[in-house]
Amino acid sequence: MIRAALLLSVFAAGPASAxxxxxxxxxxxxxxxxxxxxFPDSLLGAGMITESDVTAFRITGYRDGVPIGSWDAMTREPDDTWYLRYFPQSWRFPTDGEVPGPFDQGWNADGTATDCGEGGFGFNAGNYAQDFCLSGAWIEESGVPPPTPFIAQAEPPADPSCRGEALLSRFPRP
Structure with a gap:
């Protein structure tokens, strides 16, 4: 029921094809x-989508609610790390080796989380942690364990601390 309501909210925004x-x-x-x-709404029923399916993507990082950096995959440089795995049917990003390979997510940050460049920002989720890269340096203290659930939602988050109504860590893993 909840999944159906979330899917309907995606379509309720209008006749867009994304x-x-x-x-x-x-x-x-x-x-x-x-x-x-x-991503194309025709992929909502897919088993998994990757970066090649995504048509728009932007992240913003915060420390205590204050922006520290952002990255937009649509304006990325050719050597920026960019790999994404997402399970649209369960509204979640796979974590802790649920997909083949050593990394689940690399959004301007590879497995070392040190390649986001001077002044850059990136996110990495792999077999060691989920964490940030900031200005070419791994921000070790940002990290959480690899199996920490990472859930998506139909509505924008209530605040940048992720403490709003959709408490993502409560969402059950299938």
């Missing part, structure tokens, strides 16, 4: 991230 998905990630020590992505 599914819009919002997310809010809560790291450790006051670090958090909000984001939004779009």
């Amino acid at each position: 599914a819009v998905v919002h997310f809010c990630w809560r790291g450790a020590n006051g670090y958090s991230m909000t984001g939004v992505m779009e």
Whole structure:
């Protein structure tokens, strides 16, 4: 029932041909991230989508609610790390090795979370942690364990600390 309501809210926005998905990630020590992505609504029933399916994607990182950086995949540089895995039917990003390969997510940050460039921002989720890259440096204190659920939602997050109504860590893993 909830899944059906979420799908309907995606379509209720109008006749657009893109599914819009919002997310809010809560790291450790006051670090958090909000984001939004779009992909063809025809893929809502797919088993998994990847970066090649995404038509728009933007993330913003925060520390104690204050923006510390952002990244937009549509204006990325050719050497920016960009890989994404998303399960649209369950509204979640796979974590902790649920998909083949050593990394689940690399949004301007590879497995070392040090390649986001001077002044850059990125997010990495892999077999060691989910964490940030900021200005070319791994922000170890932002990290949470790899199996921490990472859930998407139909509505924008209530606030950048991810403490709004959709408490993502409460969402059950299938």
